Amino acid sequence: MFRDNRTALLQSYENRLYALEDRLAATEKTISEIEEFIGFIQSEIVGVKEALANRDLVSPPSVTVYFRHSAVGRGKTSEQPMENPEFPPRLFSKGDEPSPLKSIGYYSSETKLMTALEEALTQDEWEEILNSRLGVFLKFSQLDFGWASRLVHYILGMQLVCKKKFEIWSLVGLIPIRFSLNEFKHITGLNCEYVDNLEDPVVEIIDEMKDFWERLGVNQELGPSTEDLIEACKECGSWSEDRLRLGYLSIYTSYIEARKPSSATRARLARLVIDLEAFENYPWGRVAFKNLMRSVKEKExxxxxxxxxxxxxVLQVWVYFALPDFAAKFGEPLPGDHNVPLIAFKGSRGRKFMKENMLRQTRINNYVVKEFFDMFPRWEIEDDDEEDERTDNIIKAMYGHFGPKQWTWERSHWPPTGVTKYVKSEGSVDLKRRSESVGDQGSRKRFCPASGEENESMVTILKDHMDDCFNKMMDGLSSCESHIKLLNTKLGTVEHKLEAVILQAGTGGTKEDVAQTGEADAEGAKPVGDDQTDAEADPNIGSNFMSKQNEQTDVPSESVNDGTQGTPEPSVVMVDPAKCDIDFDQVQKDKHEKGKKAAQLVARAKSERLRKLAPTQQSPFKPNNTAKEIIPNKNVRGCGYDPFDMKHVKQKIGVLTDCLKKIRKSLF
Structure with a gap:
């Protein structure tokens, strides 16, 4: 195990050594190029002097031309300027940018923590932190800044593809704007200097640190969370120097890390607070910027x-910096001369047509202007930042490396198709209004049709809409009619079956007998008992007519044809009630009950159902507002809940008293 760790450590050191060697070689190459350039300038100066002496002035080549041909500091050189440089594509297709459905969530500028901190610190302690290098955060917390979520979402939806981890490019109309460490430093005024091991400093754990962590009630291996610091602000009345440490940690937690209030911060960075001077002078701007960019890059x-x-x-203030005219109208700039843009605007929320107003802007700041070599911030090897030639080409074009000094952006530089395909959320309403740009260099005004054309288009739209609604209504009516016909057919079938059941219950026969009887009635067929075989097959036939048997006994039957033909007399089967095991009274009751149920079904009477209390309404004490006995399970109508019924009241009061006693014991 030890050997494996040692081997891995040696391998990592070896990789770092190779990287340093590569950087050293690139630096030596850059130095040689600079020396070559210096020699070139010196030779040109000599040539100019000779030309002036000979009165034969020869125009020397421009210095900027040489810079066009050399990307000093980027590790790439070219003899000729690129005719068609490649620029990054759009992240989302034009007109298909994601719409803002809900407000962007964030954890920075925690109001509860800042309020608790201001109450905990004395006036002198608050002023000391306010005037420090981190005091810009306290000044920002006092602004009551208006968060414009839609504005930030729109600018993120206009992004260009950027491979660099700590850089954003967005496209406003045809003009690209950049958000990098340079812009972050300009907006916040924080210390953004380069240091090694920025996010993993070596801090010795001393007794003073352990005592302070114990006062905070935080684990020694973790950094304090926002909730921990809020509780500490309530108990820091007897602290002295530790109150200043508490103030700096609150800034670190609420603005630099800005995580979920219950999440712990990074302990290695938080431990720097033991040395207040070192903590104040630490490059927290670089730490805050990297933390923000990691979160922005990974969001969908x-x-x-x-x-x-x-x-x-900071992203909202960046838009104000890039679009100064837009900021003057929508950013609510504060009076006075502010060196730091972060505290120069009060912000605004809930404004309409933000995207349209952004696209109308003609005065745009692409980035913070610096020397060409300083336009590319330096990052650590551990950051594993990628090179992106296409985004570098934007800066090179603006600095005149690909042609004229005043570079003009055209539509051909930014194809409308984006590289990201996404599925829109169901039920989302696209409220964005798409604006069209007129001309490459002209003003970006939305196209407005003439009044006559607008009226005609509105009439056409309304007519199409009404026709569509009418067609849908007709389709719905036709489907309803067909459905009603189908239901009528089914109802007729059910009624026919019910009649058959009623006849079956009344005659005591089978379904086949009922069917045969129905056919016989329809055809005017022969009466019952006409066929001798029927009587022999079923000796109990005619048992329902026992009340008439006494009258029919020994009475000769008349011929159907009045005796003109010698047809045999119909036979009648006599059944002795004493010997028959059929309960005729029960048969009569069953017949009556079946007829009653059938009539209820035909009339579509509501079937009896058992109603119970819902699980949330079940309670030992039912006669309250939230748990009533809705309908008693009885067949008596008008017997609902009786508020004056004192039955079982004592029993229910006893159950309620026992329940309250148990709750009281559990609480106390």
């Missing part, structure tokens, strides 16, 4: 809701 903004960790309000 086409989902209905998402939450961004880190100091997300």
């Amino acid at each position: 903004i086409w989902k209905s809701s998402y939450t961004i960790e880190g100091f997300v309000q």
Whole structure:
């Protein structure tokens, strides 16, 4: 195990050594290029002097031309300028950017923590932190900044594809704007200097640190959470220097890390608070920027809701910086001369047509202007940042490396098709209004038709809409008619079957007998008992007519044809009630009951059903507002809940008293 760890450690050191060697070689190459450039300038100066002496002035080549041919500091050189440089594609297709469905969630600028901190610190302690290098966060917390979630969502939906981990490019109309460490530093005014092991500093754990962590009530291996610091602010009245540490930790937790209130922060960075001076001068701007960019890059903004960790309000102020005219109208700029843009705007929320107003802007700040070599921030090897030639080409084009100094952006540079395909959420309403840009260099105004054309188009739209509604209504009516016919057919079938059942119950015969009887009645067929075989097959036939048997006894039957033909007399089967095991009274009752049920079904009477209390309404004490006895399970109508019924009241009161006693014992 030890050997494996040692081998892995040696391998990592070896990889770092190779990376340093590569960087050293690139640096040496850059130095040689600079020396070559210096020699070139010196030779040109000599040539100019000779030309002036000879009165034969020869125009020397421009210095900027040389820079067009050389990407110093980026590790790439070219002898000729690129005629058609490649630029990054859109992240989402034009006009198909994700719509903002819900507000973006965030954890920065925790109001509860800042309020508790202001109450816990003295006026001198608050002023000391306010005037420190991290005081910009306290000043921002006092602004009551208006969070515009839609504005941030729109600018993220206009992104270009950028392979770099700590950089964003967005496209406003045809103009690209950048959000990088340079812009973050300009907006916040924080320390963003480069240091090794930025997010993993070596801090010695001393007794003073252990005591302070114990006061905070935090595990020694973890950093404090927002909830931990809120509780600590309530108990820090007797603290002295530790109250300042509590204030700096609150800034670190609420703005730099800005995680979920219950989540612990990184302990290695939080331990720096033991040395207040070192904590104040630490490059927290770089830490906050990296934390924010990691969260932004991994979010799927086409989902209905998402939450961004880190100091997300900087993105809104970045839009104000990039679009100054837009900021003057919608950002509510504060009076006074503010060196830090973060505290120069109050922000605004709930504004309409933000995207349309953004696309109308003509005065745009692409980025913070610096020397060409300083346009590319330096990152650690552990950050594993990728190179992106296409986004670098944007800066090179703006600095005149691919042609004229005043680069003009055209539609051909930004194809409308994006690289990200996503499925829109069901039920989402697309409320965005798509605006069209007129001309490559002209003003970006939305196309408005003439009044006559607008009226005609509105009439056409309304007519089509009404026709569509009418067709849908007719289709619905036709389907209802067909459904009613089908139900009538089914109802007739049911009634026919019920009649057959009633006849069967009345005659005591089978279904076949009832069917035969129905056919005989329809055809005017012969009476019952006409066939001798029927009488022999069923000796009990005619048993329901026992009341008339005494009258028919020994009475000769008359011929159907009045005796003109010698037809045999119909035979009648006589059944002795004393010897028969049929209960005729019960048969009569069953007949009556079946007829009653059949009539109820035909009349579509409501079937009797058992009603019970819902599980949430079941309670030992039912006669209250939330758990009533809705309908008693009896067949007596008008016997519902009686509020004056004192039956079983004592028993219910006893159950309720026992329940209250148990609750009291569990609480106390």
